C-alpha cells in the first residue's frame with residue numbers, strides 16, 4: 001500500500017463519517033486535497049472503472065440529446081452545437097463538444113461518452129454502464145417542463161424504471177442490483193426553474209416571492225431524492241445551482257451589464273436550503289438513505305466568470321453564439337446568429353451553457369473536491 005492510499009483512507013475516515021456528507025467548499029480540507037489529488041488521478045488511470053455505471057437525471061447541463069425527438073424548441077441537434085464534437089456532429093448536447101456527463105464517465109474510467117436514454121440504439125454494454133435521462137429545460141417545479149414541453153423529472157424516473165427492466169433482461173435481477181449498487185447517480189436541475197419559470201414567465205412570480213418559490217422547489221427536490229433513494233441508489237451527487245445571474249442571457253435581461261445580483265442571491269438561497277435538506281435526509285435515516293453529496297458548482301463558475309484569464313479565457317461574459325440577443329436566449333442557431341471565431345476564448349457557448357473547455361474545468365473541480373466524499 002502506498003502512502004496515497006493510506007492518505008485517502010485517512011481523509012475518508014475523517015470526513016465520511018455519516019451516511020450523508022454535505023460539503024461546503026470552505027470546509028474542504030486543503031491538506032488532504034493537495035497531497036492526494038494528483039496521486040488519485042494517477043491511480044485512476046491504472047485502475048479499472050471506479051463505478052459500474054453513471055446514471056443521470058436533470059436538465060440541459062446533463063442532456064446528451066434526450067430532447068431531440070420532442071416537440072420543443074429546447075434542442076441542440078443543429079449547428080453550431082457539436083461543432084467541436086467528433087465529425088462536428090450536433091448530437092443534442094448543449095455545448096460545442098462534450099458535456100459534464102461525458103467528462104464524468106471518462107474520469108471514472110467507465111466510457112468516453114454518456115449516451116442519452118432516448119433516441120439511440122444501445123448495446124447491452126451501453127446500458128450496463130449507464131445513460132442519461134436528463135432533458136434540457138426541465139426542473140423541480142412541475143410547471144417548468146410543461147411550459148417548454150420537455151421531460152419532467154417524474155417521467156425521467158419512469159424511464160429509469162423501464163431502463164431497469166432492460167438491465168434485468170441483460171444481466172438478471174442480481175446482476176442488475178450489482179449495477180445499481182455500484183453506480184454513481186447524478187442529479188442536476190433547478191437552473192431553469194429560477195431563470196425561466198420564475199424570472200422569465202409570470203406564472204410563479206405573480207404568486208410567490210423568491211423564498212416561497214425556493215420552498216416550492218425544495219418540495220420537488222425532496223420528493224425526487226426520496227424516489228431515487230427508493231430505487232436503490234447508493235451514491236448520489238446532487239449538483240447545486242450556478243451563479244444564474246452571470247450567464248449571458250440573464251445579464252442581458254438584467255440590463256446587459258454585470259451579473260444580476262438578485263438572481264445570484266436566489267441561486268445561493270436555493271443552494272443553502274438544499275444543503276439543509278440533504279443534511280436532514282441523512283440524519284433522518286442514516287442507514288437507509290444513500291450517500292448523498294451536495295456538489296457546489298457556484299464557486300468554480302463564479303471564479304471562471306471573475307477570473308477567466310487564470311483559466312485561459314479572454315471572454316467570460318458573452319456567449320460564443322447569440323451574443324446580445326437575450327430574448328431568443330435558450331438556443332443558438334447558426335442559420336440566424338453569428339458564431340465566434342475562437343470558441344476556446346469563451347466560458348459560455350450560447351447564452352446559457354458553458355463551452356466544452358469550461359465544462360472540463362468544472363468537472364475537474366468536481367473530481368478534485370468531491371470524489372472522495374462519494375466513497376470513490
Ligand SMILES: *[C@@H]1O[C@H](CO)[C@@H](O)[C@H](O)[C@H]1NC(C)=O
Nearest residue numbers: 153154155157220223224227
Ligand atoms: C415520487 O414518487 C411519488 C410516488 O410514486 C410520485 O407521486 C411523485 O410525483 C414522485 N416525485 C417526483 C419528483 O418524481
